Amino acid sequence: MSAPLLEVSNLQMHFPVREGLFLRARAFNRAVDGVSFTINPGETLGLVGESGCGKSTLGRCITRLYTPTGGSIRFAGEDITHMRPRTLRPLRQDIQMIFQDPMESLNARHTVGDILEEPFIVHRIGDRVWRRKRVAELLNIVGLPARSATRFPFEFSGGQRQRIGIARAIALNPRLVICDEPVSALDVSIQSQILNLLVDLQREFNLAYLFIAHDLAVVKHVSDRVAIMYLGKIVETAPSETLYREASHPYTQSLISAIPVPDPHRKAQRDVLRGDVPSPINPPTGCSFHPRCPRAEPRCSEAEPGLAPLTGNHAAACHLLARSG
Amino acid sequence: MALLEVDQLITEFATDEGLVRAVDGVSFTVEAGATLGIVGESGCGKSVTALSIMRLLPQPMGRIAGGSLRFQGTDLARLDIPAMQKIRGRRIGMVFQEPMTALNPVHTIGRQLTEGMLLHKVCEPANALRAAADMLDRVGIPSPDLRLGEYPHQLSGGMRQRVVIAMALACEPDLLIADEPTTALDVTIQAQILELIADLQKRMGMAVIMITHDLGVIAETCEQVVVMYAGKVAEQGSVFDIFDRPAHPYTRGLLASIPRLETEAKSRLGVIEGMVPGLRDLPLGCRFENRCTFAVDRCREQLPAPEQVAAGHAVSCLRWQEL
Numbered sequence: 297m298s299a300p301l302l303e304v305s306n307l308q309m310h311f312p313v314r315e316g317l318f319l320r321a322r323a324f325n326r327a328v329d330g331v332s333f334t335i336n337p338g339e340t341l342g343l344v345g346e347s348g349c350g351k352s353t354l355g356r357c358i359t360r361l362y363t364p365t366g367g368s369i370r371f372a373g374e375d376i377t378h379m380r381p382r383t384l385r386p387l388r389q390d391i392q393m394i395f396q397d398p399m400e401s402l403n404a405r406h407t408v409g410d411i412l413e414e415p416f417i418v419h420r421i422g423d424r425v426w427r428r429k430r431v432a433e434l435l436n437i438v439g440l441p442a443r444s445a446t447r448f449p450f451e452f453s454g455g456q457r458q459r460i461g462i463a464r465a466i467a468l469n470p471r472l473v474i475c476d477e478p479v480s481a482l483d484v485s486i487q488s489q490i491l492n493l494l495v496d497l498q499r500e501f502n503l504a505y506l507f508i509a510h511d512l513a514v515v516k517h518v519s520d521r522v523a524i525m526y527l528g529k530i531v532e533t534a535p536s537e538t539l540y541r542e543a544s545h546p547y548t549q550s551l552i553s554a555i556p557v558p559d560p561h562r563k564a565q566r567d568v569l570r571g572d573v574p575s576p577i578n579p580p581t582g583c584s585f586h587p588r589c590p591r592a593e594p595r596c597s598e599a600e601p602g603l604a605p606l607t608g609n610h611a612a613a614c615h616l617l618a619r620s621g
Numbered sequence: 622m623a624l625l626e627v628d629q630l631i632t633e634f635a636t637d638e639g640l641v642r643a644v645d646g647v648s649f650t651v652e653a654g655a656t657l658g659i660v661g662e663s664g665c666g667k668s669v670t671a672l673s674i675m676r677l678l679p680q681p682m683g684r685i686a687g688g689s690l691r692f693q694g695t696d697l698a699r700l701d702i703p704a705m706q707k708i709r710g711r712r713i714g715m716v717f718q719e720p721m722t723a724l725n726p727v728h729t730i731g732r733q734l735t736e737g738m739l740l741h742k743v744c745e746p747a748n749a750l751r752a753a754a755d756m757l758d759r760v761g762i763p764s765p766d767l768r769l770g771e772y773p774h775q776l777s778g779g780m781r782q783r784v785v786i787a788m789a790l791a792c793e794p795d796l797l798i799a800d801e802p803t804t805a806l807d808v809t810i811q812a813q814i815l816e817l818i819a820d821l822q823k824r825m826g827m828a829v830i831m832i833t834h835d836l837g838v839i840a841e842t843c844e845q846v847v848v849m850y851a852g853k854v855a856e857q858g859s860v861f862d863i864f865d866r867p868a869h870p871y872t873r874g875l876l877a878s879i880p881r882l883e884t885e886a887k888s889r890l891g892v893i894e895g896m897v898p899g900l901r902d903l904p905l906g907c908r909f910e911n912r913c914t915f916a917v918d919r920c921r922e923q924l925p926a927p928e929q930v931a932a933g934h935a936v937s938c939l940r941w942q943e944l
């Protein structure tokens with residue numbers, strides 16, 4: 297088995313919170329609070345969780361848009377946790393990002409051709425003729441007509457703009473692409489086009505993905521392994537099939553039970569989870585899921601359960617699941 | 622008599638580049654106490670249909686240009702403004718996707734909740750706050766008395782949507798129109814809100830029009846389904862007609878394109894190639910023609926009319942019998 301491409305250990309990103317009721321204590325938003333996982337070359341790790349649980353922050357730490365406040369990130373064996381911008385530069389070719397709304401990351405005043413050519417100019421790759429040829433190739437790979445190069449982003453639909461975002465992300469032959477909610481804003485008929493494209497590109501270019509989304513069905517569909525996040529922590533991780541068939545953590549079970557199934561014969565008798573997601577600024581003590589957990593016991597509010605292996609690749613953080621001894 | 626009969630509704634907008642027809646001959650019926658779902662991709666006219674029924678089209682651009690909206694025997698399309706105001710909020714309630722659009726940020730929750738009840742005289746002024754607190758309690762908001770004095774920004778997204786539902790239901794309407802009520806919410810909160818709507822519906826006997834692009838939500842909540850495409854109804858029928866026996870190529874395409882928990886990871890999803898045509902360059906014939914794998918020449922020339930597949934199941938496709 298090959299060495300992992302990405303190794304994240306005990307990663308923390310605590311944002312200082314300056315305003316607030318209690319000025320005496322400087323509070324922290326524990327957006328990412330001790331996360332560990334690996335991604336192998338050509339593999340997809342799916343990351344699922346509700347709004348605010350820290351998914352995007354985690355993605356931004358890995359691309360080093362943020363410098364984490366704790367833990368470490370190793371990419372291809374190299375520690376990049378505190379790397380400075382200048383040394384980061386070659387890394388920026390290897391790790392790319394795709395966002396929910398590609399318009400945010402596409403310069404609206406540039407043509408699509410200019411947008412796709414830019415990474416090559418920044419990294420001083422090829423001459424003008426070569427670059428233009430490569431742009432045409434990229435458009436072809438993501439299924440857009442070559443004439444798109446002379447048009448502007450606003451002339452395209454949401455799905456087409458996402459194709460442009462993907463073309464730019466793969467321009468420099470990256471090894472890892474962080475996909476942050478890449479299909480959340482798209483209609484289902486367009487969503488499936490983009491998901492198929494991402495799977496094809498992965499096979500063709502041996503890309504590894506960190507695929508972030510709140511829709512478990514979408515994530516499960518594209519991922520080899522899935523990690524479930526709750527309030528800055530991973531509470532369960534398993535191969536996709538195992539996660540769906542043998543979900544073990546009470547939160548994962550509630551999440552699966554909450555998904556409306558597109559089959560009228562299976563109107564679910566579901567266990568609806570009560571309450572709101574607590575704030576990561578003052579997370580609950582012990583297991584942070586305990587205020588909403590249908591199976592919580594007294595010890596759950598006192599001690600924090602660690603992510604412990606259940607079988608093979610399957611691990612969960614819950615006192616009920618920890619093997620005694 | 623059905624609660625609501627929408628018949629050949631046509632809604633147009635005046636734009637800089639001329640008139641556009643966002644809804645073009647839409648018909649469906651909602652029975653008292655029943656749930657009808659409207660599904661379709663972005664821009665197909667779901668919200669415009671809802672706003673037409675509520676007579677809340679943006680003015681002066683939007684207008685109902687044809688058809689009728691018979692609600693409890695009265696044609697809403699022809700009502701004057703004061704008469705419509707008596708129905709809106711009282712007999713028909715509406716919940717929008719983004720709760721903040723329905724809430725006034727500078728007024729307390731209590732004031733916003735009592736406003737409608739007092740306007741429609743469904744309770745005495747002296748009892749209004751009590752009734753508002755009861756309503757918050759019914760939608761599952763803890764410590765309702767305290768919440769009455771709070772402002773919308775002090776609540777979470779799920780709580781705000783509960784308040785909006787409380788407002789829509791305060792006068793116990795006969796019909797609730799819910800336009801993507803859970804799209805902006807997390808799935809565990811969505812489950813709470815859908816359960817809440819179903820629960821209140823059962824207790825109050827109201828009918829619901831559930832607008833969503835999520836086929837899962839449709840399958841879970843609706844008895845009848847209208848599938849819209851580019852301003853027209855592509856297919857309609859019972860939820861079982863639509864999921865078990867879809868007759869329109871668009872409906873079939875939609876069902877094939879959703880990732881499901883039980884499908885194999887990285888397997889190929891069905892796709893519908895291409896995009897919805899713009900309202901300004903709609904084809905003469907079938908509006909799905911440029912994306913349909915079954916399209917033939919006559920699809921480009923002839924507009925398909927609704928045909929009956931079985932009782933209560935209708936499809937607008939020239940070739941449905943051959944497929």
Ligand SMILES: Nc1ncnc2c1ncn2[C@@H]1O[C@H](COP(=O)(O)OP(=O)(O)OP(=O)(O)O)[C@@H](O)[C@H]1O
Pocket residue numbers: 311325327345346347348349350351352353354510576
């Ligand atoms: N730059 C920042 N400064 C301070 N706090 C931040 C910053 N970015 C994110 N946060 C906070 O960190 C927490 C996690 O946010 P994040 O955006 O990572 O969540 P998410 O899981 O991506 O949510 P969503 O599904 O809504 O995108 C939130 O409480 C958020 O307010």
Ligand SMILES: Nc1ncnc2c1ncn2[C@@H]1O[C@H](COP(=O)(O)OP(=O)(O)OP(=O)(O)O)[C@@H](O)[C@H]1O
Pocket residue numbers: 634635636641643661662663664665666667668669670679682683834900
């Ligand atoms: N004020 C307006 N002026 C001009 N056109 C409008 C106006 N409001 C809506 N439309 C057009 O009417 C069509 C239908 O819009 P509508 O909002 O009903 O779509 P929808 O099905 O609700 O989509 P979504 O799923 O995105 O909410 C769209 O093409 C839209 O551009």
Ligand code: SF4
Pocket residue numbers: 545546547583584585586587589590591592593596601613614615616
């Ligand atoms: S540790 Fe306790 S509260 Fe946390 S998930 Fe397990 S049972 Fe629930």
Ligand code: SF4
Pocket residue numbers: 869870871907908909910911913914915916917920925937938939940941
């Ligand atoms: S009428 Fe023709 S183009 Fe339209 S859905 Fe039927 S087969 Fe397809």
Ligand SMILES: [Mg+2]
Pocket residue numbers: 351352353476
């Ligand atoms: Mg995010």
Ligand SMILES: [Mg+2]
Pocket residue numbers: 667668669800
């Ligand atoms: Mg809408």
